[in-house]
Amino acid sequence: MKLSSLPVLLLGSTRVLGFGFQQPILVAQALTLAADTPPSYRDELVSLHKSLVEIPSISNDENEVGNFLVDYLTARDFVVQLEFLPPPTNTSEPTKPRFNVVAWPGPDAHPSPKVLVTSHIDTVPPFIPYSQNGTSLDADTVIAGRGTVDAKASVAAQIIALQSLLESGRIAGAEDSVMLLYVVGEETLGDGMRYFSDTKGNMDPPLDIKAAIFGEPTEGRLVCGHKGIFGCDITVTGRAGHSGYPSLGKSANEVLMRGLVRVLDTDLGSSEEFGNTTINVGLLEGGVAANVIPEKATARIAGRVAIGPESDGGEIVAERLKEVLRSVDEEAFAFDCKYGYGVIKCDCDVEGFETTTVNYGTDVHNLEGNHTRYLYGPGTIFVAHGPDEAIKLGDMEKAVEDYKKLILHALES
Numbered sequence: 001m002k003l004s005s006l007p008v009l010l011l012g013s014t015r016v017l018g019f020g021f022q023q024p025i026l027v028a029q030a031l032t033l034a035a036d037t038p039p040s041y042r043d044e045l046v047s048l049h050k051s052l053v054e055i056p057s058i059s060n061d062e063n064e065v066g067n068f069l070v071d072y073l074t075a076r077d078f079v080v081q082l083e084f085l086p087p088p089t090n091t092s093e094p095t096k097p098r099f100n101v102v103a104w105p106g107p108d109a110h111p112s113p114k115v116l117v118t119s120h121i122d123t124v125p126p127f128i129p130y131s132q133n134g135t136s137l138d139a140d141t142v143i144a145g146r147g148t149v150d151a152k153a154s155v156a157a158q159i160i161a162l163q164s165l166l167e168s169g170r171i172a173g174a175e176d177s178v179m180l181l182y183v184v185g186e187e188t189l190g191d192g193m194r195y196f197s198d199t200k201g202n203m204d205p206p207l208d209i210k211a212a213i214f215g216e217p218t219e220g221r222l223v224c225g226h227k228g229i230f231g232c233d234i235t236v237t238g239r240a241g242h243s244g245y246p247s248l249g250k251s252a253n254e255v256l257m258r259g260l261v262r263v264l265d266t267d268l269g270s271s272e273e274f275g276n277t278t279i280n281v282g283l284l285e286g287g288v289a290a291n292v293i294p295e296k297a298t299a300r301i302a303g304r305v306a307i308g309p310e311s312d313g314g315e316i317v318a319e320r321l322k323e324v325l326r327s328v329d330e331e332a333f334a335f336d337c338k339y340g341y342g343v344i345k346c347d348c349d350v351e352g353f354e355t356t357t358v359n360y361g362t363d364v365h366n367l368e369g370n371h372t373r374y375l376y377g378p379g380t381i382f383v384a385h386g387p388d389e390a391i392k393l394g395d396m397e398k399a400v401e402d403y404k405k406l407i408l409h410a411l412e413s
Contacts, residue, residue, distance in 0.1 A: 055068055101180075114209070212367055222406075
């Protein structure tokens with residue numbers, strides 16, 4: 001709202017300053033009113049977000065929320081295509097089909113998108129019902145529930161942002177240059193995005209994406225990069241015996257504990273931008289009884305990698321970890337490592353955005369190709385995956401405006 005549009009509000013009620021200027025005393029009030037004016041899309045944004053969150057979509061059970069998105073986007077004249085993932089082979093139980101949702105502004109059946117706008121529709125367990133504080137909506141309204149932040153806030157804000165650009169005519173002539181992609185499985189294996197990356201949606205002609213905008217909770221800041229990841233299952237073999245005579249056996253538990261402590265005390269790789277590589281010892285198991293020297297012990301760890309290159313930074317750190325453990329006992333350890341990847345660099349040189357780096361993994365690595373990568377979203381990772389997952393409405397509304405800026409920037413680049 002411009003001050004020039006408020007002649008009635010600013011008439012009268014003035015005071016004379018010492019230098020002869022007249023200052024309207026209601027200017028601040030006018031600006032406050034302007035700031036509190038809700039965006040035209042507020043109700044639609046809240047309704048879409050609510051519908052997404054109310055549908056449980058824990059990884060591997062995303063069918064219902066995917067079908068909701070199909071109906072929502074189709075009703076708004078998007079062309080929608082489902083990309084079905086192969087059914088699982090490790091279970092005999094019947095499962096609902098799993099699919100990615102691919103959509104673009106209609107009516108072109110053969111799009112040629114330049115920009116891909118994407119996030120994920122699966123969540124971690126357990127399901128937490130939707131709730132909202134207060135009875136009226138404003139920027140400080142807090143919305144809680146599983147997926148409100150990670151990542152259904154991004155999904156809702158991205159869709160509303162694209163709808164707003166279409167309705168305003170700001171991408172007139174380039175409507176088919178933007179494609180939406182909502183994938184399954186990001187919270188587990190990344191299988192949804194990896195499948196899309198392999199098939200490129202089975203489009204004809206094949207997709208040639210120039211830029212991809214990924215939605216994750218980044219506190220409304222544009223991410224310059226995030227840590228990589230790797231995982232290892234570690235097995236230690238000792239020698240069983242009577243606990244009264246420790247010298248007659250070899251405690252697998254003791255060897256494993258000493259090794260893990262040395263790993264935690266060792267710099268496995270660090271960088272100025274991403275800090276230290278960190279190790280989480282997620283699972284430990286060993287022994288059969290308190291009075292038996294344990295013969296076997298196992299650990300499952302996850303590492304957040306602070307070094308590159310992207311292609312094999314995870315493997316480099318895993319090999320360093322193995323060296324540390326073998327320095328404790330050269331023969332006792334066996335490893336089954338999933339090497340993952342090194343640090344991920346994203347483009348963050350966009351005017352008007354604060355920037356940051358993050359420690360968590362995303363689908364950015366899983367989409368292969370020579371495209372510019374942007375990572376942005378509303379809400380904070382510090383409440384994601386926890387019992388108090390929640391977001392402010394104002395943060396989602398800011399994200400709508402920021403996604404519009406990112407889409408326009410990507411189209412113009």
